Amino acid sequence: MKKLHCFCQSGNAYKVALAMEFMNVPWQPVFVDFMNGQTRDTAWRDGVNPMGEVPVMEDNGRVITQSTVMLRMLARETGLFGARDGDEDDELLRWMLFDNHKFTANFATYRFMKSFGPSAPDPAVMKFMRSRVDAAYGIVNKHLSTRAFMVGERLTIADLSLCGYVFYPPEECGFDIRETHPNIFAWRERIRAQPRWQDPYDLMPGERIAPKW
């Protein structure tokens, strides 16, 4: 059975956990104590993931990192939520790269500093990061103004990648997409309405932490 090294605050892990639920793939979570530095530890870097990131998947003796690689692998294995042809494969990957580069990357950093960082965030840094979040969220919000899902009018791994952080409660990032990015909000509700959807805090191990700052 696949093992996913994860913790409940990680939207990057949630992307893969939710995909496995939607695809009905049996899996087992392994808790990573990220908040106390487990992924910065030498044992993690040398033994598990030199990139120092969560999630990590163990599957048949193979260790896989990067949520996009896992989502593509799961789509290949199950025949679900993947591309229908080569051009669509490029199109899904294009949005997953944008997600890694900007949409998730900026938001995850912003939310972490806002709620879970080791010290109160610097206002100049937060203002800078917020402008980057808004630029990326603006692009996806506009894209979703004329379509129900990111690519091909059906749920795909591109949606599962981009949605990783949007289900976390607004108090963790300090703004509510229902007000700021209504098309992203409506898309999120379409994903939430899928039969096997689960909240990140129910699907993955670890304790909830109240926003610190």
Next chain:
Amino acid sequence: MKKLHCFCQSGNAYKVALAMEFMNVPWQPVFVDFMNGQTRDTAWRDGVNPMGEVPVMEDNGRVITQSTVMLRMLARETGLFGARDGDEDDELLRWMLFDNHKFTANFATYRFMKSFGPSAPDPAVMKFMRSRVDAAYGIVNKHLSTRAFMVGERLTIADLSLCGYVFYPPEECGFDIRETHPNIFAWRERIRAQPRWQDPYDLMPGERIAPKW
């Protein structure tokens, strides 16, 4: 013939331009006036690339964005510098995702603000971004301490992706990898030694700009 919309300061465009040189693929540059806002313009966003980014490739009537998608496409078409099997394909993509997420992403933003931004950079933001650059560069520097290239002991599209910004002169980012990250420096020199290598300022159109700040 393939057209690449690019400008000489864009390391993301350089990744693809250099790949086409190494693969001996004929191509034609189309200058993008990024520095004067062309990619923030409605005509660019609505007509060319909603993600607002450079590079953009035109090929046989198709418009392609995201350097990673272009590099994979070029490797497929030429049979050069790509993966030898499915596992290696995952491994190349894993590093290209890390590049998009952290290695290029943080450095490109840091260098842009340091040298080409519209106003003098905020020291708190620069300090924050520099720590992110150093974290990503440290991971790649360590990875290259025991190998000549990123994956499989030969030049691949993973190297061509990660090397996009390392050839720009040190004064543009304010530090010299020869001193700070010697394994990245040595790897860069191995890439520079390839027969068809060219400097980004020679390979792509646009004027050199002296660092502003």
